[in-house]
Amino acid sequence: xxxxxxxxxxxxxxxxxxxxxxxxxxxxxxxxxxxxxxxxxxxxxxxxxxxxxxxxxxxxxxxxxxxxxxxxxxxxxxxxxxxxxxxxxxxxxxxxxxxxxxxxxxxxxxxxxxxxxxxxxxxxxxxxxxxxxxxxxxxxxxxxxxxxxxxxxxxxxxxxxxxxxxxxxxxxxxxxxxxxxxxxxxxxxxxxxxxxxxxxxxxxxxxxxxxxxxxxxxxxxxxxxxxxxxxxxxxxxxxxxxxxxxxxxxxxxxxxxxxxxxxxxxxxxxxxxxxxxxxxxxxxxxxxxxxxxxxxxxxxxxxxxxxxxxxxxxxxxxxxxxxxxxxxxxxxxxxxxxxxxxxxxxxxxxxxxxxxxxxxxxxxxxxxxxxxxxxxxxxxxxxxxxxxxxxxxxxxxxxxxxxxxxxxxxxxxxxxxxxxxxxxxxxxxxxxxxxxxxxxxxxxxxxxxxxxxxxxxxxxxxxxxxxxxxxxxxxxxxxxxxxxxxxxxxxxxxxxxxxxxxxxxxxxxxxxxxxxxxxxxxxxxxxxxxxxxxxxxxxxxxxxxxxxxxxxxxxxxxxxxxxxxxxxxxxxxxxxxxxx
Numbered sequence: 001x002x003x004x005x006x007x008x009x010x011x012x013x014x015x016x017x018x019x020x021x022x023x024x025x026x027x028x029x030x031x032x033x034x035x036x037x038x039x040x041x042x043x044x045x046x047x048x049x050x051x052x053x054x055x056x057x058x059x060x061x062x063x064x065x066x067x068x069x070x071x072x073x074x075x076x077x078x079x080x081x082x083x084x085x086x087x088x089x090x091x092x093x094x095x096x097x098x099x100x101x102x103x104x105x106x107x108x109x110x111x112x113x114x115x116x117x118x119x120x121x122x123x124x125x126x127x128x129x130x131x132x133x134x135x136x137x138x139x140x141x142x143x144x145x146x147x148x149x150x151x152x153x154x155x156x157x158x159x160x161x162x163x164x165x166x167x168x169x170x171x172x173x174x175x176x177x178x179x180x181x182x183x184x185x186x187x188x189x190x191x192x193x194x195x196x197x198x199x200x201x202x203x204x205x206x207x208x209x210x211x212x213x214x215x216x217x218x219x220x221x222x223x224x225x226x227x228x229x230x231x232x233x234x235x236x237x238x239x240x241x242x243x244x245x246x247x248x249x250x251x252x253x254x255x256x257x258x259x260x261x262x263x264x265x266x267x268x269x270x271x272x273x274x275x276x277x278x279x280x281x282x283x284x285x286x287x288x289x290x291x292x293x294x295x296x297x298x299x300x301x302x303x304x305x306x307x308x309x310x311x312x313x314x315x316x317x318x319x320x321x322x323x324x325x326x327x328x329x330x331x332x333x334x335x336x337x338x339x340x341x342x343x344x345x346x347x348x349x350x351x352x353x354x355x356x357x358x359x360x361x362x363x364x365x366x367x368x369x370x371x372x373x374x375x376x377x378x379x380x381x382x383x384x385x386x387x388x389x390x391x392x393x394x395x396x397x398x399x400x401x402x403x404x405x406x407x408x409x410x411x412x413x414x415x416x417x418x419x420x421x422x423x424x425x426x427x428x429x430x431x432x433x434x435x436x437x438x439x440x441x442x443x444x445x446x447x448x449x450x451x452x453x454x455x456x457x458x459x460x461x462x463x464x465x466x467x468x469x470x471x472x473x474x475x476x477x478x479x480x481x482x483x484x485x486x487x488x489x490x491x492x493x494x495x496x497x498x499x500x501x502x503x504x505x506x507x508x509x510x511x512x513x514x515x516x517x518x519x520x521x522x523x524x525x526x527x528x529x530x531x532x533x534x535x536x537x538x539x540x541x542x543x544x545x546x547x548x549x550x551x552x553x554x555x556x557x558x559x560x561x562x563x564x565x566x567x568x569x570x571x572x573x574x575x576x577x578x579x580x
Contacts, residue, residue, distance in 0.1 A: 008129070011129050012123070012129065015119065015129060015132070015133045015136075016116065016119070018133065018137075019112060019115045019116060019119065019133075019136060019137060019140075020112060022115075022137055022140075023108050023111040023112035023115065023140065024108060026107075026108075026111055026140070026141070026388075026391060027104050027107055027108055027111075028392075028395075029392065029395035029396060029399055030100075030103070030104060030107070030395065030399075031104065033399055033402075034100060035398075035399050035402040035403070036099060036100060036103055036402060036407075036428055037103065037107075037149060037150045037151075037152075037395075037398040037401075037402070038152075038398075038401065038402070038407055038408035039147075039150055039151025039152045039153065039398075039408065039409070040151060040152070040153075040409070040411050041151065041152040041153060041154065042152040042408070043411075043414065043438070043441060043442065043443035043445075044443060044445050044447075045152050045154055046099070046152075046437075046438065047066070047069035047070045047077075047438055048069060048077055048078050048081070048086050048089075049069075049086060049089040049090045049092075049093050049102075050068060050069045050090070050093065050434055050435065050438060051066045051067065051068045051069030051070070051077075051078065051086075051090070052078060052086045052087045052089065052090025052091075052093075053068075053090035053091070053093040053094040053434065054067075054068035054069075054090075054434075054485075055067070055068065055087075055090070056087065056090055056091055056094055057094055058485065060485050060486070060487070060488050061488065062488055062489075062548075062549060063078075063079050063083065063245075063551065064076050064079045064245070064249075064509075064511075064549045064551065065490070065507075065509075065512065065547070065549045066078070067485045067489075067490045068435075068485065069438070070472075071439075071442065071472055071473065071478075071505060072483045072485075072490060073472050073505055073506060073507050074490055074506045074507050074508070074512065074547050074549075075448065075449060075507040076249060076448050076507075076509060077447065077448060079245045079246075079249070080245060080246045080249060080448050081447075081448075082194060082195050082196060082197075082242070083241060083242065083245075084194050084241065085157075085194055085195045089106070092105055092106060092109075093434070097430055097434075098428075098429070098430035098434070099428045099434065099437065100428065100430075101430075103149075106148070107148070107149040110145060110146075110148050110149065110156060110157060110159065110160065111140045111145065111146070111149070112140075113160035114139060114140050114145045114159040114160045114163075115136045115137055115139060115140035116136070116160075117159075117160040117161070117163040117164055118132075118135065118136040118139045118140070118163045118349070118352065119132055119133065119136040120163065120164070120167070121163040121164065121166055121167045121349075121353065122135060122136065122352075122353070122356050124167055125167065125170055125303075125353065125356070125357065126360065127356040127357070127359075127360050128360065128363065130377070131356055131359050131360065131380065132356065134377075134380045134381060134383075134384050135352050135355065135356055135380065135384075137384055137387075138283075138287070138352070138380075138383050138384040138387045139159075139163075139348070139349070139352055141283070141384070141387030141388050141390065141391040142281075142283065142284055142348055142387060143281060143284070143390075143394070144156065144159055144284075144344055144345040144348050145159040146391055146394065150394055150395070150398050154196060155196055155198060155199065155342050155345070156345075157195050157196055157199075158192065158195065158196050158198070158199030158202070158345060159345060159349075161188065161191050161192050161195065161196075161199055161203070162199065162202065162203065162206075162345055162346055162349045163349050163353075164184070164187070164188045164191070165188045165189075165192070165202075165203040165206055165207060166206060166307075166346075166349055166350060166353055167184070167188075168181060168184045168185050168188050168207060169206055169207050169209075169210035169306075170210070170303055170307075170353075171184060172185075172207065172210045172211060172214050172224075172228075173210050173213060173214050173217075173302075173303060173306065174303065178220065178223050178224045178226075178227035178228075179223070179227050179230075181227060181231075182227050182230055182231045182234075183569070183572055183573050183576060185207070185228070185231035185235075186231050186234045186235050186238065186569060187569070187573070188203065189203065189204075189231070189232075189235045189239075190235055190238040190239055190569075193235070193239040193242050193243070194239060194242060197242075198336075198337070198342065202342075202343070202345070202346050205346075206310060206346060206350075209306070209309075209310055210306065211224075211228060213306055234565065234568075234569065237561055237562065237564075237565035238562060238565040238566055238569060239562065240558040240559070240561045240562040240565070241558060241559050241562040244554070244555060244558040245555060248552060248554070248555060249448075249509065252509070252510040252511065253450040253451075253509050253510055253532075254450060254451040254452070254453060254454055254456070254457060255448050255449070255450060255451070256446045256447065256448065256449045256450075256451055256457065256464050256531070257336070257447075258336075258338070258447045258448075259338065259445070259446075259447070260335045260338070261335065261338045261339060263325060264324035264325055264328055264335070264337070264338070264339065264340055265320055265323070265324045265325050265340075267338075267339040267340060267341050268318060268319055268320040268322070268324060268340040268341060269318050269319050269320070269340070269341045269344050270319070270320055280319075280344070281390050282386060282390065283383065283386040283387040283389075283390050284344075284348060286382075286383055286386060287348070287351055287352070287355065287383055288315065288351055290355060290379060290383065291308075291311070291351045291354050291355050291358070294354075294355060294358035294359065294362070295308060295354070295358060298358045298361055298362050299361045299362075300358070300361070301357065301361060303357065304354055304357040304358060304361070307350050307353050307354045307357065308350075308354045310346070310350050311346075311347050311348075311349075311350035311351045311353075311354055312347075314343045314344070314346045314347035314350065315344070315347040315351075317340065317343045318340050318341055318342070318343035318344040318347055319340070322340065324340050359376055359380075362376065402425075404421070405421045406421070407421060407424055407425065411443065412465075413443055413444040413445070413465045413469065414441065414442070414443045414444075415441075415442045415443070415444065415469065415473050415474070416440065416441050417439070417440050417441070417442070418440045418441075423440075424437075424440060424441070427440050427441075442473045444465040444466070444468045444469040444472075444473060445465070445468070446464035446465055446467075446468055446531065449464060449468065449507060449531045449532055450507065450508070450509050450510075450528075450531070450532035451464075451530065451531060451532070452528060452529070452530050452531075452532070456530050462530065464530075464531055467529065467530050467531045467533075468531055471503060471505060471529055471531060471533035472505045472507070472533065473505075475503065475504075475505040477494065477502065477503065477504060477505060478505055480494045480495060481493065481494045481504070481505070482494070488548065489546050489547060489548035490506075490546070490547040490548070491544065491545070491546050491547075492504065492506070492544070492545040492546075492547070493542065493543065493544050493545075494538070494542075494543050495541065495542055495543070496538035496539065496540055496541065496543055497540065498540050499537065499538065499539055499540050500537070500538055501535060501536075501537055501538075502535065502536055502537070502538040503529065503533060503534070503535050504533070504534045504535070504536060504545065505533065506533065506534040506545070506547055507531070507532045507533060507534070508526075508528050508532050508533075508534045508547075509532065509549070511549055511550050511551070511552070512547060512548070512549055513547070513548045513549065513550050514526060514534065514536070514545065514546075514547060515545070515546040515548075516536055516543070516544075516545050516546075517539060517543060517544055517545075518544075521536070
């Protein structure tokens, strides 16, 4: 028995090492050509990570306002959008020292972590290692994972969390002692909320369906409900650093919501045979076809039925079958989804699990023959090779953009301040500094800006992106102002030829504190425009403005609660591992 366990352990270690090297190999195009992949969201997220990196580097930590990124505008982004994960990304960026190295490392990490997460899901659901390995590598090649690499679509970081969520759901359905599932539920939901809130919402749907089915099947209903409630309460504590700042800032300010997609149906998935960068590629379509063929001719157990139902549900919801434009016109809250294609990630994860369960059922059944077994492995390897080819095609497509005059596809509300493509490419070099590219290519995003009032938001003529472009990006004062960060606050200096009212490229929230020429200004001593950009009365000559953010005592308590909850969770998990 010991020899068998040792052999299994060695095989698992070999599988992890193989995934490691394949994850590196998938960065081949970028390593050879030393190019960057620039998609629609790179400006937004790279500003987030640059801000976090500089805070770590200089020791000027500011949890709320951006003192380095986003044109040093003092706007709040990271505190409301995966703050801890942003600091982790900032640390990676700081260690890498250049955008190329950072992109190579982060692209490797999302590939490797997603494959390992899928491997963990399949092995824990008792799928043989050979099948688990092939499907894990295949998963890592799909666009739902690689869209971070190619387009900086942040939702792809959920690709290493959703498989863990699916595992928690399966355990919830199979486990007799529901208290054993509590730590996994807490870890999964905490990870999701800390990284990407929409991923957490998707997991709530997945886990909710597993919970409802388990509730009607089990006799221990009270224990099931109690265990889930305990997991939910602990998760509230472990994520206090995320939800409380969002709650506090939303109550105190009229925050602008992220981009709302007016044509959601255009971003729903559809089959593309000639465009590798779209969601439903030949590889993912082949996987779905294989899944339903296996279901048609094989034995389907209870868990597989639940998984198949959910994968089909998410696939339908992510497609153009659903009239998303009509639905969101009546239920505007659903517009928070932005892109129906985001629902394709859980569809793919659950489809792979369904395929694995069906194959394992086949191997365990009487219908197993050597010929049929070989055929299944040939199909699995074919799916994997197809995924690898399409990933390589996508990399070459993005390489072509990098070599073009624009470096990236056309992106709305993007201001490019340098017309020479050679100079733009050089701005990403290590010797140019991390900030250079972020100053030459700027995007007018309005996420979490403080609108003047509710009427401003409701005004049909209100153009927040245009307001941001005028007040922050193209503000004439940018030529006259010098900005620096010192003692955890942002300092601005400028010369004024006369005493006058001045619109500064600084965003002000309720808790933002303003000190102008040595005097702390009350709220009635300055004004803001429609998106919260600061308007002050400059004096003739030299002017100095100090911007800082005063956190509430309750926020500090919530940070302590979150930290202690993580320690408690770590203690429980360690105790469980030692006990095993």
